[in-house]
Amino acid sequence: MFGLGLYELLFILVIALIVFGPGKLPQIGSGLGKAIHDFRKGMGGEGSKRNGEGGKSMAKKDSEELPR
Numbered sequence: 001m002f003g004l005g006l007y008e009l010l011f012i013l014v015i016a017l018i019v020f021g022p023g024k025l026p027q028i029g030s031g032l033g034k035a036i037h038d039f040r041k042g043m044g045g046e047g048s049k050r051n052g053e054g055g056k057s058m059a060k061k062d063s064e065e066l067p068r
Contacts, residue, residue: 016028
């Protein structure tokens with residue numbers, strides 16, 4: 001995972017606890033999760049890699065909305 005081992009991840013967690021405190025970490029995690037969700041949604045849909053759909057659903061939707 002990104003070339004980080006267990007000790008590196010623990011070190012980052014300890015630094016985050018020191019800087020932000022234990023009360024802020026759930027809010028930061030939630031905000032980060034929402035940001036990743038919105039980024040994926042903006043890049044063409046959620047789970048496009050998992051479903052194998054890619055941009056197919058968007059292309060079909062766009063072609064249906066065009067006047068003929």
